[in-house]
Amino acid sequence: MLISVWGKNGAGKSTISANLACWLAIKGSRTALVGANRFYGAIQHYFGLDLGPEQSLRNVLSEKDSMDIRRCFVEYGQLKALSVASLSNEDDVIGRQRMRPETAARFLELTDRSFERTIIDCDESTDDALSMLSLVMSDKVLYVTKPGVQFAVFARACESLVGGLRIEDKLRVVCNADKRRQELSDCGAFNVKKDIFALPYCRDVESSGDAGKPFMLARGAGRRGSRYRRALGEIGLWLEKPGADGQA
Ligand SMILES: Nc1ncnc2c1ncn2[C@@H]1O[C@H](COP(=O)(O)OP(=O)(O)O)[C@@H](O)[C@H]1O
Numbered sequence: 001m002l003i004s005v006w007g008k009n010g011a012g013k014s015t016i017s018a019n020l021a022c023w024l025a026i027k028g029s030r031t032a033l034v035g036a037n038r039f040y041g042a043i044q045h046y047f048g049l050d051l052g053p054e055q056s057l058r059n060v061l062s063e064k065d066s067m068d069i070r071r072c073f074v075e076y077g078q079l080k081a082l083s084v085a086s087l088s089n090e091d092d093v094i095g096r097q098r099m100r101p102e103t104a105a106r107f108l109e110l111t112d113r114s115f116e117r118t119i120i121d122c123d124e125s126t127d128d129a130l131s132m133l134s135l136v137m138s139d140k141v142l143y144v145t146k147p148g149v150q151f152a153v154f155a156r157a158c159e160s161l162v163g164g165l166r167i168e169d170k171l172r173v174v175c176n177a178d179k180r181r182q183e184l185s186d187c188g189a190f191n192v193k194k195d196i197f198a199l200p201y202c203r204d205v206e207s208s209g210d211a212g213k214p215f216m217l218a219r220g221a222g223r224r225g226s227r228y229r230r231a232l233g234e235i236g237l238w239l240e241k242p243g244a245d246g247q248a
């Protein structure tokens with residue numbers, strides 16, 4: 001199952017992607033995490049990984065027989081991670097060019113086949129092939145937003161794209177609270193008539209980003225931490241269910 005995490009930069013995509021991947025892996029799913037941002041390897045940062053993949057994507061994709069996409073991923077505890085920012089010139093991301101659509105499609109297809117759950121931390125840019133294809137190919141999409149006018153404006157702009165890509169049925173909105181503790185009602189309109197997931201602001205989550213370790217793997221989270229964990233678990237349960245709307 002492919003799961004896209006999408007939204008404006010700063011909304012909390014990478015944090016949610018990394019923590020959800022940990023949640024799924026801890027629960028026993030064979031989980032992959034893909035960071036699609038070409039310029040900033042937030043995924044590498046959160047996991048303290050600065051090495052590129054053992055095998056270049058291009059090499060593996062060009063193999064006929066023993067092709068194993070898992071070799072492009074770096075192992076981190078119970079999950080495997082890959083950041084596009086760590087791909088070399090050998091790959092299709094030469095000079096920070098965008099990945100070609102054929103490569104992106106093949107990569108997503110193979111990754112989906114090799115893992116039970118794959119979380120893609122999308123780039124906000126609508127002309128990034130990997131991110132746009134992942135929205136289309138994913139079984140589920142989490143649209144992450146935050147309080148504030150710029151996030152509401154971005155959400156408005158995305159609404160028409162959601163219609164155009166026909167991803168409405170598999171999309172759920174996540175409202176990530178900010179430091180001022182504003183929640184749900186301030187998150188701006190997003191014309192999806194479904195339940196919205198809400199994540200509380202959590203100081204431990206914020207500091208875990210700087211510490212280079214996803215919050216879900218850190219010990220001794222306080223009371224506010226447990227609120228975040230619970231809210232994250234609700235999203236995790238939805239992702240564990242088969243079917244686009246979690247009803248199937
Ligand atoms: N629920 C939260 N509580 C506290 N801080 C958060 C929360 N979600 C994200 N952050 C912080 O907000 C910042 C931006 O998050 P990030 O995941 O990098 O956003 P994006 O990937 O969408 O650009 C990071 O410093 C992160 O630690």
Ligand SMILES: [Mg+2]
Nearest residue numbers: 013014037042
């Ligand atoms: Mg990010």
